[in-house]
Amino acid sequence: MAKSFSAADWAKINKLVKADGAKYGLPASTPQSFLLGSFNIRKLAAVASKSAGAWSLFAHIVSRFDLIGIQEVQEDMEGLEHLLGLIGDGFDVVVSDTTGRFPGDEGLAERLAFVYRKNRVRRTEIASDITYDKTKVVDGLFENRTAIAAAFAKHVQDVAAWPAKAAAAKAAGKKRPAKPSIELPVFVTFIRTPHCVSFEVGWAGTKKPYEFLAVNVHLLYGEHPVERRQEFFALMNWLFSQAQTADDRYYPDMIMMGDCNLDLDKPEVDLPLITGMLKQLTTVKSSKKAADFSLPFLDVHPGKNAVFRTNARLDQTFDQVAIIRRDPRLGPAANAPAGSVANGFDYGVFDFADLFAQALHGKDLAALSAAERKALFEQFEFDFSDHMPIWVRLPRPT
Helix, strand or coil: CCCCCCHHHHHHHHHHHHHHHHHHCCCCCCCCEEEEEEEEEEEECCHHHCCHHHHHHHHHHHCCCCEEEEEEEECCCHHHHHHHHHHCCCEEEEECCCECCCCCCCCCCEEEEEEEECCCEEEEEEEEECCCCHHHHHHHHHHCHHHHHHHHHHHHHHHHHHHHHHHHHHHCCCCCCCCCCCCCCCCCCCCCCCEEEEEEECCCCCCCCEEEEEEEEECCCCCCHHHHHHHHHHHHHHHHHHHHCHHHCCCCCEEEEEECCCCCCCHHHHHHHHHHHHHHHHHHCCCCCCCEEECHHHCCCCCCCCCCCCECCCCCCCEEEEEEECCCCCCCECCECCCCCCCCCEEEECCHHHHHHHHHHCCCHHHCCHHHHHHHHHHHCCCCCCECCEEEEEECCC
16 A cells, blocks of 8 residues: 555544534535535545545545545445445445456556435436547548648657657666657547436425436546647537537536546636637537536636635646536526525535645645655555545525
8 A cells, every 4th residue: 555644643634624624625514505526536446555544534525425426436346335335325326337448458447436315316317428429530530630640740750769768868867758649639539438327416395306417527637738628628519519409308407527637737828728718619509598507616716816726736626517507506696606605506625635734734735845745745645635525515406
């Protein structure tokens, strides 16, 4: 097992989160609201791969949610089953098959899971993957054939030059450069197939429950930001196209949640680019009954002065929620900013990195020295996670 906190450290952490979790953004479960979340739990596999303290905190987090999408569940589902045992019989799970690796090939295969509270959330008929039609893929390849040929030609040159660069780095005592990867100018297919499941959310006495298709994703992470955005916009294209033909669909509303791996290290530059492309996409996909859409984690929360960061090192906003809705209850009201109404629409991040810093060092993460932060990250990034849980609160359907 990788480095981890001691049992005494975990005792301090779990004591603090139970006493004051809200200070670090951990949302409360309330009878009058529906709590939706997403959490990339790094390499969630065998029970022995995580410490007992980590499992305790995982259970404390997941048990807050009515529905939470979990990414990076490994082929071995022992850990996920252990987590379900910790949170109790009131929850159930639906899990995708493995994705991200062709059977028999080397590489990391993952599953996508939804954990849900059974007395509020009911799984309905749909469970499927999201794939792009062959015709759509072939059209994209044909339309970009010249740029694709140039990308392959450059890749051939990069591969040929790599051995000399690696040898030079070794001779100079430097880290060996990564083997070249090809940067395609067009989206071809998802690196990990998104998983979608239909749900109905309601309480006893609910006249009209929420009905939506939940989409769980773990998109491309790589060295080429352009390719990462291609995959993100391909997903958004699928969602908006689905919404455009909602009259023919099982459910007209969709909620995407997960690790989108969007490159947002420079929000002042990245956000206008992304929101501009989304606006263009939704304009193209508009219809007589166009769906509203929101990606709250691309906006600055009214109670903050910058966009939320969702990775543990607080320099990226990889994790996202997208709400594509015709049901007006499934999102923010124009006259009610996020967090302004008790049990109304709100969103946030559980900053467990700051929790760990306070529990073990008695000060905020930002106040730690570079060496202290580095040591802290090394203790939890593999044992716990390098992504923080994100959440959205919606009012109880009535």
